[in-house]
Amino acid sequence: MHFKLKIWRQPNRHTKGNLVDYELSGVEPDMSFLEMLDMLNEKLIVNGEAPVAFDHDCREGICGQCGLFINGRAHGPHDQITTCHVHMRAFKDGDTIFIEPFRASGFPVQKDLKVDRSAFDEIIAAGGFISVNTGQSPEANSILISQDTAEAAFDAAACIGCGACVASCKNASAALFTAAKISHLAQLPQGKLERKKRVLSMVKKMDELGFGACSSTGACEVECPQGISISHIATMNREYFK
Amino acid sequence: MIDPSTSFVPDPKVPPGPLENKWSNFKKTARLVSPNNRKKFKIIVVGTGLAGASAAASLAELGYEVSTFCFQDSPRRAHSVAAQGGVNAAKNYRNDGDSVYRMFFDTLKGGDFRAREANVYRLAECSAHLIDQAVAQGVPFAREYGGYLNNRSFGGVQVSRTFYARGQTGQQLLLGAYQAMMRQVGLGNVKSHTRHEMLDLVVEGGQARGILVRDLDNGKISRHAAHAVLLATGGFGKIYYLSTLAMGCNGTAIWRSHKKGALTACPSWTQIHPTCLPQSGDYQSKLTLMSESLRNDGRIWVPKKKDESRPAHQIPEQERDYYLERRYPSFGNLAPRDISSRAAKERIDAGFGVGKMKNAVYLDFEEAIREQGKATIKRKYGNLFDLYEKITGINAYQSPMLISPAAHFSMGGLWVDYELSTNIKGLYALGEANFSDHGANRLGANSLLQACVDGYYVIPYTLPHFLASLPKENVPSTDTPAFERAENQLKASLDKLLAIKGTKSVDHYHKALGKLLYDHCGLSRSAEGLQKAIALIKELREDFNQNVMIPGHSQEMNDELEKAGRVADYLEIGEQMCLDALTREESCGAHFREEYQTADGEALRRDKDFSFVSCWHRVEGKSVLVKEPLTFEFIQPTERSYK
Numbered sequence: 001m002h003f004k005l006k007i008w009r010q011p012n013r014h015t016k017g018n019l020v021d022y023e024l025s026g027v028e029p030d031m032s033f034l035e036m037l038d039m040l041n042e043k044l045i046v047n048g049e050a051p052v053a054f055d056h057d058c059r060e061g062i063c064g065q066c067g068l069f070i071n072g073r074a075h076g077p078h079d080q081i082t083t084c085h086v087h088m089r090a091f092k093d094g095d096t097i098f099i100e101p102f103r104a105s106g107f108p109v110q111k112d113l114k115v116d117r118s119a120f121d122e123i124i125a126a127g128g129f130i131s132v133n134t135g136q137s138p139e140a141n142s143i144l145i146s147q148d149t150a151e152a153a154f155d156a157a158a159c160i161g162c163g164a165c166v167a168s169c170k171n172a173s174a175a176l177f178t179a180a181k182i183s184h185l186a187q188l189p190q191g192k193l194e195r196k197k198r199v200l201s202m203v204k205k206m207d208e209l210g211f212g213a214c215s216s217t218g219a220c221e222v223e224c225p226q227g228i229s230i231s232h233i234a235t236m237n238r239e240y241f242k
Numbered sequence: 243m244i245d246p247s248t249s250f251v252p253d254p255k256v257p258p259g260p261l262e263n264k265w266s267n268f269k270k271t272a273r274l275v276s277p278n279n280r281k282k283f284k285i286i287v288v289g290t291g292l293a294g295a296s297a298a299a300s301l302a303e304l305g306y307e308v309s310t311f312c313f314q315d316s317p318r319r320a321h322s323v324a325a326q327g328g329v330n331a332a333k334n335y336r337n338d339g340d341s342v343y344r345m346f347f348d349t350l351k352g353g354d355f356r357a358r359e360a361n362v363y364r365l366a367e368c369s370a371h372l373i374d375q376a377v378a379q380g381v382p383f384a385r386e387y388g389g390y391l392n393n394r395s396f397g398g399v400q401v402s403r404t405f406y407a408r409g410q411t412g413q414q415l416l417l418g419a420y421q422a423m424m425r426q427v428g429l430g431n432v433k434s435h436t437r438h439e440m441l442d443l444v445v446e447g448g449q450a451r452g453i454l455v456r457d458l459d460n461g462k463i464s465r466h467a468a469h470a471v472l473l474a475t476g477g478f479g480k481i482y483y484l485s486t487l488a489m490g491c492n493g494t495a496i497w498r499s500h501k502k503g504a505l506t507a508c509p510s511w512t513q514i515h516p517t518c519l520p521q522s523g524d525y526q527s528k529l530t531l532m533s534e535s536l537r538n539d540g541r542i543w544v545p546k547k548k549d550e551s552r553p554a555h556q557i558p559e560q561e562r563d564y565y566l567e568r569r570y571p572s573f574g575n576l577a578p579r580d581i582s583s584r585a586a587k588e589r590i591d592a593g594f595g596v597g598k599m600k601n602a603v604y605l606d607f608e609e610a611i612r613e614q615g616k617a618t619i620k621r622k623y624g625n626l627f628d629l630y631e632k633i634t635g636i637n638a639y640q641s642p643m644l645i646s647p648a649a650h651f652s653m654g655g656l657w658v659d660y661e662l663s664t665n666i667k668g669l670y671a672l673g674e675a676n677f678s679d680h681g682a683n684r685l686g687a688n689s690l691l692q693a694c695v696d697g698y699y700v701i702p703y704t705l706p707h708f709l710a711s712l713p714k715e716n717v718p719s720t721d722t723p724a725f726e727r728a729e730n731q732l733k734a735s736l737d738k739l740l741a742i743k744g745t746k747s748v749d750h751y752h753k754a755l756g757k758l759l760y761d762h763c764g765l766s767r768s769a770e771g772l773q774k775a776i777a778l779i780k781e782l783r784e785d786f787n788q789n790v791m792i793p794g795h796s797q798e799m800n801d802e803l804e805k806a807g808r809v810a811d812y813l814e815i816g817e818q819m820c821l822d823a824l825t826r827e828e829s830c831g832a833h834f835r836e837e838y839q840t841a842d843g844e845a846l847r848r849d850k851d852f853s854f855v856s857c858w859h860r861v862e863g864k865s866v867l868v869k870e871p872l873t874f875e876f877i878q879p880t881e882r883s884y885k
Contacts, residue, residue, distance in 0.1 A: 012798070028523055035525050038749070045747040045802060050793050053801055055315065058488040059528040061629065062413055063319040085632040110459055111799045118436060121316050125428035129421035130380045134300040134698045137371070137378035141335065144389030145382075154382040154407060157414060161318055184380065191380050 001027040001088060004096040005040065007052055010109050013116075017109065019098070029089035033076060034059060034066065036088055037099075053112040059084040061225060064160035067167065068113055069100040074164035074223040082162060082225045102163055104172035105210045117163050119209045120177060126205035127198040128181040130191050143189055156184035158226040165220035165228075171212030176220040178206045179236035180228050186239055199239040252505060252857055252870050255659040256360040261876045262342075265364045268660070269703055273710035280305035283709050284468040284718050286453055287311070288440045288495050291320030292412075292419050292690060293673025294474030296697025299422035302431035304702060309466060310423070310432060311455055313439045313490055313804075318420045321476055321488045322693060325412025326533035326626070327396065328404035329376075329690040331369040335391060340401040342366045347877060349688060352398045352578055353653075353681020354831035354847060355879035356508075356855070358872065360660060365679045368699040369691055373405055375698065379418035383407050396686040397534055398578035398884070404687045409533050409626045415690055419697070438464075439804065442732050443471065443499040443669065446724040450669035454725075454732055458804060461797040463732060465725050467718035469709055470668045472701065473499065474693075477652035477674040479512055481812045481819070482764070483756025485649035486518055486531040492808040493815050496656050496675055504664040505857040505868065507657035507677035509815065510823035513650045513684055513832050514765050516582035519633060520602040520646035529648035530633055532605070533626055534686040537575045539610035539619065540643070542566050542582070544594040544603050554596070554604055554642050565589055573884040580683040580832045580845075581884060583647035587765045588843065590646075597644045606642035647765060651689060653680045653832065654822070657857045657870070661704035662696060670705065672696040677855065682831025736796045739806050744789030748805045751786045755779065755809070755816050763820050768836040772824040776817055783813040818858055818865045825867060828852045849879050 002025045010017025024040050031039070034056050041051035057065040066083040070076035076086040091097065099113065107115040145153075157180070165176035182199050185191030191198075214233055221230045257268040275283065283306050287298045290312040302308045314320060332345040345366035350357060373391070377383065383405050384392040396404045407414040426432040435455065441463075442454040452467035478493030479485045500506050517536060518529045543562045550557065565585055567574040577585070586603050595601050611619050616639060620627070627638050634644070656664050656671035658678055663670050673693035680688060762768075762775035786809070794800045829838045829845035830852070838846040855870040 028525060030522050031525050032527075035527050038527060039525060042747050042749065045791055045793055046745060048743070048791065048793055051802060053799060057314060057319055057490050058321060058324050060324060060530045061632070062324050062410065063314075063321070063488060064316075064323075065314060065319050081632060087633075087635075089635065114799070117315060121318075121424060121427075121434070121436070124318075124421060125424040127428075129425045130378065131425065132375075132378045132422075133303045134296065134375060134422060135702065137374040140333075140374045140377040140383075141390050143377060145385055146389050147385045147387055150382050150385040153380075154414075157380075157382050157407075157417065158410060160323075160413070161316065184382070188380050188382070190378055 001029060001093045003027060003091065006096065006098045008100040009052070009112055012111055013108055027088050029087070031088045032059070032084060033070070033086040033088065034084050053114050055114050056084060061085050062160060064162040067102050067115070067162050067164060069102055069167060071098050074102060074167040075225060079222050080225055080227045102167035104166045106166060106172060106174060107163060117161070119174070119211070120161050120163065122209060123174065123178055123202055123205050124181065127201040130185060131194060145188065149187055153184050153187045156180045156187070156228060156232050159228055160226060162225060164223040164225065166211065168219045168223040169212070169215050170217065170219070171215045173214045174206050174211035175214035175233045175236065176224065176228060176230065178202050179232040182239055183232040183235040186235065195239055196242065199236060203236070203240055250868065252657060252665050252868065253659065254358060254870060255661055256358065257660065261359060261363050264360045265367055272703055272707040275706045275710050277305055281307060283307065284309070285470050285472065285705070286466055286468040287472045287474060288453065289320065289474035289476060289675070290317035290420070290423065291322035291474060291476055291673065292416055292693035293675070293697045294320070294472070295416065295419035295423040296694055297472055297474060297672055297701045298432050299419060299426055300698055300702045301705065302426035308426070308432045309435065309468070311435045311438045311440055313437065313458060315436055317423060317434060317436065318417065320416065321491055322416040322690065323413045324488065324531070325690050326409040326531065327535035328394065328406035328411045328687040329372070329415060329694070330396065330403050330685070330687040331373045331405055331691070332366055332403060333370050333373060335393060336402045338401045340403050344401065345369065345403065348399045349679070349685055350681065350877060351882055352685040353683055354845070354882050355681065355849070355874065356830050356872065357679055357681035358660070359874060359876055361679045364700070365692060365695055368695045372691065372694050372698065376415055376418055379422060381407060381414045381418045394535060395538055395576060397537060397576045397582065398573070398685045404535070406535065409535070409623060412690055415694065419694070440495045441498065441807065442728050443502045444724050444728045445502045445666060446722060449667040451722070451724060452718060452720060454728055459799050461800065463729060465720035465729060467720045467725070469712060469716065469718055470670060470705060472670045472672055473656065473675050474672040474697065475675045477655070478815060479649045479652055481755065481816060482649035482759050483753050484521060484526060484529050486515055486529055489527065492811070494808050494811045496671065497811040497815055499656065499664070499666070499669060501860055502666070504666050504669060505657035505859055506654065506818065507855050507857050508654035508682070508822060509858065510763060510819040510826070511653035511682050511832050513579055513653060514583045514647045515650035516579055516586055516647050517605060517645045518648035520597055520599065520644055522598060530629070531648070531650065532630060532643065532645060534579065536605060536623060536626060539614070539622070540575065540605040540607050541609060542575050542603055542605055544589045544596060548593045550596070554606070563594070570884045577884050578683060578685060584765055584834060586647055602644040602646040604642040605645045607638065608642070611639065649764070651684055653677065653682060653684055657855070661707065662700055663704070663708065668708070670701065672701060682833055736803065739790070739810065740792050740796060740803065742788065742790050742792070744791045746789050746791060748790060748792065748802055748809050751782060751790065752809045752812065754782055755812055758782070759816055759819065763823050766834045766836055767823045769824060772820045775820045779813060779817045779820065786810065786813055821865055822856055822858065826852060826856060847882070853879070
């Protein structure tokens with residue numbers, strides 16, 4: 001397969017970037033999208049050119065590190081999948097592919113396609129936990145949790161922190177990310193005691209960090225690799241106004 | 243530095259007394275640091291996976307001043323996140339005969355009697371409480387209808403002691419530890435440095451004094467001093483290039499500490515995981531793991547006929563070879579990983595492999611779906627089936643999965659004593675970064691356990707025991723000749739790498755090394771192959787030093803420079819792995835030497851001559867073997883049979 005690539009290149013946080021054209025041949029349909037970029041970089045490196053910097057690590061959809069804006073969509077052409085799971089068979093031979101970083105004021109571009117998502121850590125540090133010290137806890141089976149509750153809590157807890165929700169929201173809102181953690185912990189008996197304090201401090205932090213308000217368009221849940229529902233945002237709002 | 247002229251036997255510092263009292267005896271007599279003095283102690287934790295995050299959270303809660311470092315852009319991304327199947331604990335909720343002693347026995351046997359009894363017992367002893375704690379943190383483990391915790395079986399055992407959160411147990415446990423750590427970050431008790439990679443350990447007067455790190459966003463080198471340095475940097479299975487590990491996983495922190503005097507132990511013991519996606523082309527960067535939990539319901543088979551061309555569903559039952567069930571009737575598809583991987587390789591090498599490259603075996607759910615219904619299978623493994631379809635485009639509810647063995651877990655690592663201390667005072671290694679509890683083969687669902695036990699339960703007792711012994715005038719400082727020297731050397735080494743400006747990429751060398759290791763130091767090893775590999779690795783290293791191409795400079799974000807440092811270390815680690823495998827003239831666990839096998843092709847252990855931990859000491863650039871004898875006081879090693 002052959003592709004025309006238009007890739008965002010930006011030397012660092014403080015310099016303006018632009019789209020640069022590349023051509024790549026010999027791509028195989030079973031290659032992952034990131035392996036296609038590896039192939040491009042291999043060519044650039046042996047020519048002594050700077051390779052394209054992009055975020056990636058586990059390449060199995062769970063670490064949340066990868067995240068590209070491909071042809072105008074966070075994580076590319078499919079719904080609910082990480083960039084590392086996009087394969088070249090999703091494109092047609094000869095296609096032009098636009099590759100950009102996740103864009104949001106809360107996620108400054110570090111270099112090329114890499115962005116700084118440390119704001120997410122700050123939101124968690126503000127209250128995304130249960131205040132229990134390690135080494136102390138009651139017998140696990142003394143806290144009964146119905147299968148439905150455990151499953152529903154898991155649905156929210158599955159968030160990988162990739163930031164596709166922010167990148168796909170026209171307000172660059174972090175509502176889905178923040179709501180997922182609030183909902184996960186508020187549903188469990190262990191997390192109920194702190195629920196009020198948690199939602200107030202996490203939402204406050206989210207606002208401080210420059211993320212916009214929820215746009216209510218549902219764009220985030222389409223791109224969320226874990227399929228986290230926007231109903232959790234409703235839960236967050238309910239918790240907030242309780 | 244250790245005096246290279248003295249040969250020594252490292253002291254494992256196992257406490258006295260009966261097996262079941264050793265850990266409580268240690269805790270009873272361990273020195274403590276009083277609460278008002280704890281703030282005076284600085285602790286560095288490198289790596290923020292389960293072991294690092296749990297240690298950082300626990301120590302910060304106690305009141306120590308903790309700094310964490312990770313190369314990822316968030317502590318939550320460490321590769322513990324990718325562990326799928328579960329975590330073991332001797333809760334005996336099923337009333338199926340489980341106990342701490344049985345878990346200890348299973349783990350020691352699973353490791354082919356090449357681990358310390360006392361360490362393994364402590365692992366089992368601490369396991370039950372870990373589940374209590376994870377639940378308290380909000381980890382959404384699977385539940386029964388009545389609201390009680392559910393669990394399942396894993397390879398190498400005959401009880402159900404594996405707790406799980408769908409197929410994302412590692413992620414959920416890590417998020418629990420990460421959240422506990424971020425709580426301490428929010429309280430100002432932990433300073434988290436993300437996108438910072440440790441590039442050297444600073445040792446002075448035989449004691450670890452701190453580390454040098456590179457800020458990966460701007461290339462700046464900085465010095466950090468502390469009373470103790472904890473390495474929780476994970477495994478180095480990525481040395482094989484194609485592996486189940488994340489792209490960034492590396493052996494740099496432990497290897498550079500090794501070069502400063504820390505012993506490594508059994509570096510060649512790498513677990514090759516039996517259920518991974520097979521390689522489908524040369525471009526491939528990753529072999530994704532499919533959880534071992536799938537073997538609870540999936541049946542593994544290959545066609546009985548060589549070069550079978552029919553698709554799986556057209557091959558009738560009597561023409562299928564369920565080779566694990568055939569060879570190991572009592573454990574069947576739940577045989578331990580080393581045995582399952584080797585059995586798969588045996589069938590593939592004999593020409594019975596399936597798939598495009600004939601490099602895979604089938605993992606079939608047809609019978610399970612027929613007996614339990616698709617809905618049940620979906621509830622148990624839905625996300626794994628989804629993952630499989632995302633990568634391969636194949637629906638595994640309709641046709642069997644294709645799986646193949648891939649490099650996975652490092653049982654070897656830095657040598658540590660019972661207190662998790664390396665032989666350098668003040669340097670500790672936790673989780674997969676150390677050698678300790680798994681012997682020559684780790685049982686499934688024990689890696690999450692070990693990482694958590696090291697961080698939550700062991701280090702909060704053993705580290706204060708050390709800190710309390712330090713003299714008052716022992717104040718960490720980065721303004722010392724040792725830091726100065728180390729920083730100058732580090733900067734010079736980075737400049738040297740950048741100055742080569744050759745013609746081949748770092749990945750080129752990494753792939754070549756990976757292939758060499760798969761061929762000669764993988765599932766099966768021989769003296770001839772290992773000697774050949776050592777020579778070839780030396781050549782490859784020389785080639786790398788002459789011809790590697792790293793664009794850019796050191797004062798910027800430079801991914802190729804990061805990778806080059808890791809691969810330069812791999813090129814040295816690889817040689818030591820081969821040497822380690824060469825000197826161990828027996829087969830045990832994941833280490834299978836072709837020269838040492840029974841008549842029916844099983845591993846032949848040689849207890850009389852090889853009941854020891856191979857510790858490696860670096861003297862003038864050469865690896866020198868030091869042995870820690872393994873004594874079995876409570877269980878006599880027996881032939882490890884799963885038949």
